[in-house]
Amino acid sequence: MIRLFDAHCHLQDPRILHKAPQLIKAAQDAGVAYFAVNGVCEQDWDSVKRMAETHPCVLPCFGLHPWFVKERSPNWFKALRECFDSTPSAAVGEIGVDKGSRGRKVDFSEQMEVLRQQLELAKELNKPASVHCVRAFADLLEIMKSMGPFPAGIILHSYLGSAEMVPEFSKLGAYFSFSGFLMSLKANKAKKMLKMVPSDRILLETDAPDALPMSNIDSLHFVEGDTSLTEELLAQTTSSSTSSLGKSSHVLADASMLPKETLNHPANIHNVLDYVASMLEITNEELAELSYQNAVRLLSYEGSKVLQN
Structure with a gap:
């Protein structure tokens, strides 16, 4: 069976926390061996810690996300x-910078200062850090250059930066992790950027419960009890795609027609795998093993739960 490593997700998110054991089991059945679960604020670090204690497959990550900088104590x-002192198996994340619609509500100089502190901590602890970046890649590159390189590695999660920046980030120790958000780029732009990424720096992720891949409806896993899906939508997403369904089976041909708040299931990493492999013109099996080995190598720091084999 294909082995996969979800390099970045949020199974502690309040929207799916109560479903986490079932979601983890379903994704494991689909070949996912490990989940890097990223905390985003002080309020959810304990949930991440408890989940990692309960599930050997969960790699805990602790960080302060730029959206929550204003709310920090x-x-x-x-x-x-203290989270890292009590949980030696943890990596750093999710941290970063954001000039998008939500990030603009948070003072950017504060975001940069909080990011710097956490990057310094990652270097001190010799742990990789999972970094969020929206419309601020030049700023991120500048701060990484001023502090780098990062021998323990940096995960540029849901990378949507330019192809031209890939070599610059690579030199500093960056890995490039791809989620369903990649499908929002124009295909030619996505392909150009993917082709620039060194094969030993490619990672796959879901960012679940966000970043639902814009794939065919019948290829996706849905989160049971997702309140964004009406009964009518559920009927169409759970029915098999056959001619007996008539015209209605074509109404929701792909996920772009679903509500924006539709939850992403961690088993949908296969849809990301399909898309990235097609862009790189390699087989799913090749990309799965390549990205798995890259994640294992990066996340096998001292104290990690990840087993190299």
Whole structure:
């Protein structure tokens, strides 16, 4: 069976936390061996820690996401450091910078300062860090150059930066992780960028419960109880795609027609695999093993739960 490593997800997200054991089991049945579960704020670090204690396949990651910088407590950095003291198996993440619609609500200089502190911590602990970047790749590259290189590695999660920046980030120790968001790029742009990524730096992720791949409906897994899906939509997504369904079976041909808040299931990493492999013109099996080995190599730091084999 194909082995896969979900290099970045949020199974502790309140929208799916109560379903996490079932989602993990379904994804494991589909070949996912490990899940790098990223905390985003002080309030969810404990959930990530407990999930990792319960599930050997969950690699915990702790970080303060740029969206939550305004809400941090005066003791946030001390609390973050304590997470790593109590959980040696953890990596750093999700951290980063954001100039998108939501990120613009948070002072950018504060975002940069919080990112710098966490990158320094990652270097000190000799752990990889999973980095979020929206419309701020030049800023991210600048701060990484000023602090780098990063021998323990940086995961540029859901990478949507330019092809031209790939070599610059690579020199600093970056890995490039791809999710369903990649399908939002024009195909020629996505292909050009993917072809620039060194084969030993490619990772796959779901970013679940976000980043639902824009794939054919009948190829996707859905989260049971997802309130964004009406009964009518559910009937169409759970029915087999056969001619007996009539015209209605073509109404929702792909996920772009679903509500934006539709939850992403971690088993949908196969849809990301399909898309990236087609762009790179290699087989799914080749890309699965390549990305799996890359993730294992990167995430086999001292104290990690990941087993190299």
